[in-house]
Structures are given as structure tokens and as C-alpha cells.
Amino acid sequence: MAVSGEGRVKTVESDSSFQRDLIQAGDSLVIVDFYGPKCGPCIAIAPKFVQLSGKYPDVVFLKLNVDICHNTAKRYEVSATPTFVFFKNREKLNQVKGADISAVEGGILQHVGTMSGGGGVSASHVTIPGQICLNSLLDKTQSECLNEADDHAYSHALSPGHTHFLESDCDEQLIISLTFVQPVKLHTLQISGPQSGHAPKTVRLFINQVHTLDFDQAEQWKPLQTFELTAEDTGPEAVIPLHYVKYQNVQNLTLFIKDNQGNEETTIVHYIGIHGNPRETTNMSDFKRVTGEKGERH
Structure with a gap:
């Protein structure tokens, strides 16, 4: 060179x-x-x-x-x-x-981020008009992930940047149960991953589960929505619009990642971003406002 x-x-x-x-x-x-x-x-x-x-x-x-x-x-x-x-x-x-x-x-x-100093810009945040990033409203004590690798826990995927990431352990499947500290209305998701084939493909969404689903339940129960994601859908700037009217009172969001795009042994998730608004009036200065493409996937 x-x-x-x-x-x-x-x-x-x-x-x-x-x-x-x-x-x-x-x-x-x-x-x-x-x-x-x-x-x-x-x-x-x-x-x-x-x-x-x-x-x-x-x-x-x-x-x-x-x-x-x-x-x-x-x-x-x-x-x-x-x-x-x-x-x-x-x-x-x-x-x-x-x-x-x-x-x-x-x-x-x-x-x-900005490497010349003065604080970096998030690698994974996108902007949705009128919505905020709800990751700061997650209750980590009531959230968990099944089949996560010891060194690559689900919490790594809740912050932007690819230094850390979530990876499955013994096979390609993951169940991620995320509980909020207060009811929220969900608008859009980000589920970003690598372009190597390890990114999630089939993702089934459930809401308001009292207990974390096991893998048999996640396979058999009817989800609120199912997505078949492509490499474009899991890019760093991609968003997944939700069927907004179905997510107006969410206390818990469960993601069942069934497989990955390249039939790899493990699945890798760089970032999970959850966009929407709290149901109750909240001090909006506590959150990061996001804007960008609107839309709804049916």
C-alpha cells in the first residue's frame, strides 16, 4: 500500500x-x-x-x-x-x-464519534420525529437474556458503538426480555448487527409478559409481530417501524431472535434501540430526542 x-x-x-x-x-x-x-x-x-x-x-x-x-x-x-x-x-x-x-x-x-475532542456522536442512534430513545427507561434488574455468551451480555447491545456486543452462546437463538420502569408507547426499533451473516433474521415480538418466555413458548405462542430482517434492515442506520397502535401500553418487550441471516452458529447484535414515548407526562430533558424516517411495517 x-x-x-x-x-x-x-x-x-x-x-x-x-x-x-x-x-x-x-x-x-x-x-x-x-x-x-x-x-x-x-x-x-x-x-x-x-x-x-x-x-x-x-x-x-x-x-x-x-x-x-x-x-x-x-x-x-x-x-x-x-x-x-x-x-x-x-x-x-x-x-x-x-x-x-x-x-x-x-x-x-x-x-x-468526533475524535478531535468534545464528545463523540453515537454510532447507532438514529432520529425519529417526535420520538425519544427509551433505553434509559429500562429496568436492568427486571430484564434478562436467555442463551447469551458470558463475555457478550445483552446489556452490551443497549449502548451505541461496536466495542461491545451481544452474542448467543450454544446456538443461534436469543430471548431478550426488556422491562421498563414505567409504561411506554413504542414506535420504532433498531436491531443492528454485522454484515457477516451473524445478524438477526427472524425476530418475534411479544409484550407484557409476566415471566420471561422459554424457547418452546417463544416458538409456539402467537407473537404481536414477526420480522424477517435483511442485511439492510440490520445496518447501523436502519430502523424497524412497529405497528404503532399495538404498542400503546408496554411494560415489557420480549424479542425472540430465532435465527440469523447466514445460518451461522451464533447470532451477534451490535445495538438494540427502542424509540417511542412514555405514556405519562415526563421531564423530556432527561432523554435523548431522536428524529428521522417515519413509517409503519404491517
């Missing part, structure tokens, strides 16, 4: 060297600028990409010529230039299409 002479931006030399470049980056966030040498927008945004490399010294910035490394571009489904692809630990996180430097910087903040 050669330094291009453009600040901290480095040039990928070939298809065969790209995975080595990712390995050398360790656990740092990597941003790859997939560009075309005769692409006007690529040429225009290149100096701004260099400027970002100086602003975020802990991030690895790479440039990849799609004419030279066309197999790598095809592997990561890059169909237009410029496209900026984010990686961590050799795993693709997401991508930004087009010459939008603000979106590229937003991706940095999404994954690692």
Missing part, C-alpha cells in the same frame, strides 16, 4: 493487496474512496477527502481505483463512482454513494 502523496490518504495498489491493507488497519475504522480516474465528481471531492484525513487521524483513509481493482469493486457491489465504503475489522459496515463530503463525515461520526 503506497502513500499517494496526498496527506494521510493511501492508495490501494491491487486487488490482491486490498485484504492485506485492511488487516494492517487493525481495529481502526477504514474509509475507502472507490474512484474512477476520469470521473469528474471523484476529482472534485478528492481534496476534501484529504482534508478529512487530517481531521480524523485515528481513521484509515484509502483510495481505490476501480479500473485497477475492479474485482474488489465488484465484490463490494460498488456500481458507481465515487462510492465511499466503511470497514472495521475487515468487515463492511456501510457505504455512501456520490460526492457528498458531509455524508462521508457523517459516516465517520456515526461509527467512531
Whole structure:
């Protein structure tokens, strides 16, 4: 991997060297600028990409010529230039299409926060108009997860960021029982996971269970909703709109994760975000307001 002479931006030399470049980056966030040498927008945004490399010294910035490394571009489904692809630990996180430097910087903040100081921006919070993040209203003493790995408990998935995560233990299934300190109205969920196939696929939702369901009950009982999630649904910015009228008085939310997207032995959850509002009047300054896409999945 050669330094291009453009600040901290480095040039990928070939298809065969790209995975080595990712390995050398360790656990740092990597941003790859997939560009075309005769692409006007690529040429225009290149100096701004260099400027970002100086602003975020802990991030690895790479440039990849799609004419030279066309197999790598095809592997990561890059169909237009410029496209900026984010990686961590050799795993693709997401991508930004087009010459939008603000979106590229937003991706940095999404994954690692503001590294120049002054407090990071959450990697996993999204924004829903009129809703708040209800994770701060969870009663951890009354919540639990069945089949969680000892080193990767459910509580790891209730805070943003991918340093810690929830992982299943002896097979791919998980039952996560989350109890709130007061009744709430639920609007939207986030269930983010890796793009490696370990992310949840079939998720069944139950509410107001007096006791945590066992796996037989979760399989046999009728859920309030069932989702078949794709890699897009479990991306770091994705949201899962709920059938809002069914979630107007929720004290407990149970998630039964039946399987994962790649039929892997274990399931990994990076983050679970619960958006809505308390049923009763509450001091809203105690919560993090979120905004973004509205919608409802039936």
C-alpha cells in the first residue's frame, strides 16, 4: 500500500493487496474512496477527502481505483463512482454513494464519534420525529437474556458503538426480555448487527409478559409481530417501524431472535434501540430526542 502523496490518504495498489491493507488497519475504522480516474465528481471531492484525513487521524483513509481493482469493486457491489465504503475489522459496515463530503463525515461520526475532542456522536442512534430513545427507561434488574455468551451480555447491545456486543452462546437463538420502569408507547426499533451473516433474521415480538418466555413458548405462542430482517434492515442506520397502535401500553418487550441471516452458529447484535414515548407526562430533558424516517411495517 503506497502513500499517494496526498496527506494521510493511501492508495490501494491491487486487488490482491486490498485484504492485506485492511488487516494492517487493525481495529481502526477504514474509509475507502472507490474512484474512477476520469470521473469528474471523484476529482472534485478528492481534496476534501484529504482534508478529512487530517481531521480524523485515528481513521484509515484509502483510495481505490476501480479500473485497477475492479474485482474488489465488484465484490463490494460498488456500481458507481465515487462510492465511499466503511470497514472495521475487515468487515463492511456501510457505504455512501456520490460526492457528498458531509455524508462521508457523517459516516465517520456515526461509527467512531468526533475524535478531535468534545464528545463523540453515537454510532447507532438514529432520529425519529417526535420520538425519544427509551433505553434509559429500562429496568436492568427486571430484564434478562436467555442463551447469551458470558463475555457478550445483552446489556452490551443497549449502548451505541461496536466495542461491545451481544452474542448467543450454544446456538443461534436469543430471548431478550426488556422491562421498563414505567409504561411506554413504542414506535420504532433498531436491531443492528454485522454484515457477516451473524445478524438477526427472524425476530418475534411479544409484550407484557409476566415471566420471561422459554424457547418452546417463544416458538409456539402467537407473537404481536414477526420480522424477517435483511442485511439492510440490520445496518447501523436502519430502523424497524412497529405497528404503532399495538404498542400503546408496554411494560415489557420480549424479542425472540430465532435465527440469523447466514445460518451461522451464533447470532451477534451490535445495538438494540427502542424509540417511542412514555405514556405519562415526563421531564423530556432527561432523554435523548431522536428524529428521522417515519413509517409503519404491517
